[in-house]
Amino acid sequence: MSQIQQNALAQLLGLSADEAGAKEPETTLNLNLPLAPEPAETLPQFADYAIVGNSAAGIAAAEAIRKQDTEGTILMLSKEPYLAYGKPLISYLIEGKTDDAHLAYRDASFYERANITCAFGPECEVVALDADQHVLALANGVRVQYGKCLLAVGSTPFVPRSIKNWRNRENIHTFECLDDALAAWQDTVAATERAHAEGRKSRVIVVGGGLTGLKAAEALSHIADEAFVLTHGPRIMSKILDAQGSEQLIELLAERGVTVVTNTSVDEFLGEEGPCHEAKLTEGSTINFDVAIAAVGVRPAMGLAEQAGAEIGKGVVVDETLATTLADVYAAGDMTQVVNAFDGSKRPLALWTNAVRQGAIAGAQMAETPNAPVYGPDYAENIVDFFDISVMTCGVVNPPEGEGFQTIAYQGKDSYAMFVTKDDVLMGYVLVNHPERAGIYNALIAHHVNISELDPDMLGRAPRNLDFDAETRWNRLHESYPTALDRKGFAREVAALDAREEA
Template sequence: MKASNSAPQDLIIVGNGMVGHHLVEQLVERDVHRHYRIRVFGEERHLAYDRVHLSEYFSGRDADDLALSTTDYYAEHGIELHLHEAVTDIDRDARELVTPQGRYAYDRLVLATGSYPFVPPIPGGDRDGCLVYRTLDDLDAIREAARSATTGVVVGGGLLGLEAANALRGLDLDTAVVEFAPRLMPMQVDNEGGELLREKIEALGVQVLTDRATQHIEDGDTSRHRMVFQDDKLLETDLIVFSAGIRPRDELARNAGLEMGERGGVVIDDRCLTSDPAILAVGEVALWRGSIFGLVAPVTRWPRPPPTP
């Protein structure tokens, strides 16, 4: 919808991930960029990229191959792109965004901050060589650690965990998956499906350990780490990758005093509006009717700009 003032209003999108970039594409398709001055902030140094195919980064594809767009696309549509510039605060009273580089005024603000990998609070889980699988920088760290490793373990047997295990196999590591539940992908498959999936994964040369709760991680005898499980069984490995689920990146919204879900996530209505009518939220940070779905579509209808205070 066209802004009500003759001068363009300021629209800021926080997050240049897959959802944030998809939103930009939808706004361009609907000519919203002609009526708003749009700025996009991404804390990573890379343009938005395809996280679904991250493991292909280890098989020859680079950041440019995985990129969903180019800097030229943003420039051609008059969109100001701020990469490697993390947003640290939202001043709702002044309607300004704060980064280490300065303050930026907004009339509309969209939070597309996504999620972060959950690392279980395991003693020793912060040791060197204990990593996460989420960003290209994470993959660079995994590849570097793998140079001096022969074995690797993924903690988490969900879809992303299995993707991470495939990545470790691609780095020529003897790989195991450790899952707390009695089967792989426990939220998606039943027991029978879990057994079939286990057979498929083991056929790829990946060891599968289910019903395993890691109690702590310590120095190993023959490898860098020793994982100690609840039944006192042990597993030694050189590299550990946590892929035990995600949590919404909602700290900006929380610190700004927006309404939050009991377990996290920014509460939104059917138009993706938060408790502040000048701020919207989309993607994995947005909580709609008690659940997080990764929504982006409703915001592209673009509600009427709020009155200037």
């Protein structure tokens, strides 16, 4: 076990106790949340397009449908009572990097302008799908017939059975949606007040070292005196970071008040029900805490599709038009199974960007847009920030051995960059605090550019548009360039006349 890991564990076990905390959290959350208007008393009995889910994929689909079909009726259904909001914003809200007035993903008049009928709230949760009859059944008993249906219900938190007694405990929260975040926030504020009244520090533990867990820890560390992240593996964000990148990030997080304890998880939350303040760790010791976040992983929310008889793999199986195996039923976002562009493996790609892209394609396909785009094999582009730390990772970051992959790493004081190449083509990268013009790397990956033909130093510094050869550069930077002009900006007709005169 490394020194950092030992120190983190010692801190968690209270072996390096220091004086009581000084953070003074605000006591009440007085928020003006972007609540959707109450759904109409009578919902339409038929909609040309029914969109189940009101987040990234659902909104993108509705926008794409409206680009093509301004007449067809659109009904959006969601069990959450809010207008669409950026799901990843929940941690930024707690931290104060955004506020309740700026949570909404689209302006207030969006649904009205796009002529979308909204049915948002727990009573509008879609509980069954009958694909043969083209009917959706809602929690309140209403049945809606549709022409085409999009399932875009995202993913749900998943806690493995190996972690015992976490369910129905008042102070153990998940961290996926706004209600989760508000509950965790409120609870942490109250717990911190109680702890301070008792003259001790408050402590939040997060079980799970993935993106969600780390964002939760970052957010709640602004309220609680101590924030710990427990992860059973040796690395954080193990699917999208390499070992060195993970270590670099753990160090940077520690300097900012989030302590990551690796190779350690919770074995059991003690007690049976009610609040829980003690947990037994996998390595045997028992620790105290005030609030816990269960963020071990997410699973695609496939229940509806599965029950309706759609083909299911690691996610809902879709074709390149994002149609499921059920007639007139499409799926987009976290819940779909995506073919990995590098190794052909199939798994969901639970990313906001991917959900928007898939939603837009599904919407265009549903509205039968001419030359509608299609969805092919894809790969992950993860961009995340913690405090003032920037982390970007893309494509292959933990290449299998013996398949011809090469890696090159650049370690700075507070930054780290690692690139994976195969046959001189960039396949992936990890960038910690190295954001400058990083999108150019993505362009190199997407266009399979042979980097041996480019400036040999280019990976060691910020990439440039000049790194591409002249022809590629012109094509990249001159989208929709007027054909009447030549590359010097002269009118082609005049240039042709001049040439003729000279001749």
